[in-house]
Amino acid sequence: MKTINKINGIPLHYARLTNHPYGTRGMQRNFSVDESFLIILQKAFKEIFDNCPLGKPEVITTAGIFVDKPGQHGHGTAFDLDAIFWGNDTLITLNFVHQKELYLGIESFLRKHFGIVLNYFYPNHQDHWHVDTSVAVDYNTSSKSETLYLQLVLKHIYEENILVDGFWGPQTSGGVSRVFAKLGINTPITTKVNYLKFLDLTGKIAFKLSDKSATPLQLIDNLTEVIEDVPVQNRIAIRAALNSFLDHNDTSTWLQQFTHDNQDLESVINSVIS
Ligand SMILES: [Zn+2]
Structure with a gap:
């Protein structure tokens, strides 16, 4: 030792x-x-x-x-x-x-x-x-x-x-x-x-x-993953809040400019x- x-x-x-x-x-x-x-x-x-x-x-x-x-x-x-x-x-x-x-x-x-x-x-x-x-x-x-x-x-x-x-x-x-x-x-x-x-x-x-660096879509995926681990009584409200953020006209237009592409991985x- x-x-x-x-x-x-x-x-x-x-x-x-x-x-x-x-x-x-x-x-x-x-x-x-x-x-x-x-x-x-x-x-x-x-x-x-x-x-x-x-x-x-x-x-x-x-x-x-x-x-x-x-x-x-x-x-x-x-x-x-x-x-x-x-x-x-x-x-x-x-x-x-x-x-x-x-x-x-x-x-x-x-x-x-x-x-x-x-x-x-x-x-x-x-x-x-x-x-x-x-x-x-x-x-x-x-x-x-x-x-x-x-x-x-x-x-x-x-x-x-x-x-x-x-x-x-x-x-x-x-x-x-x-x-x-x-x-x-x-x-x-x-x-x-x-x-x-x-x-x-x-x-x-x-x-x-x-x-x-992570794309905004990856950050949202991470957030979604964290939410799935939250106790169920809180999870529903947090998930609803995230969904209304994602569904909002301005945020969804902003998010559409980012794509999940795997070109990075191949290169x-x-x-x-x-
Ligand atoms: Zn150990």
Whole structure:
């Protein structure tokens, strides 16, 4: 076990206290970590921030590495990533809905290094990624956490019309066939080399997409998604308010000038695979 307060020179902070709540930069602290696990964390963070358009961050907040409890945390071989802070940008994992491309870009690279990655959609992981190396890096159709990731990138990065439920089925496998063909990757996804290629290209594509500013239509989609999570007694009134905004003559005329086009996606894919 080793004691650290930074990784690759990036300070590690803790932000789960009354004075330093979740979502803030928190305070730098010491963390105990298994030495061979630390090497994997260093490699993963290097690859992520070498590729990320925002570059190397100023602070990473973690809910913990070694935690005195059963499981991987008890061995110092798991890491909970709460948020990443750059000079002018922040990725708080709880804000998945608003930063899908950046979030999924980072997760794609995390998955190249950690066999277990639990994300926003995995029960109890909305506010952090849990990563550990207790299983090998590969894709199993029976893995709920891996299938959630796959469905999320098919939907939000590759614009496939797909249900995100964590279960592999004909819709997901159809999406994989179409997207792998577009990317020039061999199937099946369960072959490790194919899966790694997919993670790598998807990370790069997601990062390029995250660099483009969101259109007003995407912002409205995000708002709609947030409303669906509001308790039902409030949801109906909020949805009605949004609908009257969208139906108003002036706002609907204004919104018609924006279109959902996937030309951006195609040019980004071509720039990454060529
Ligand atoms: Zn954890």
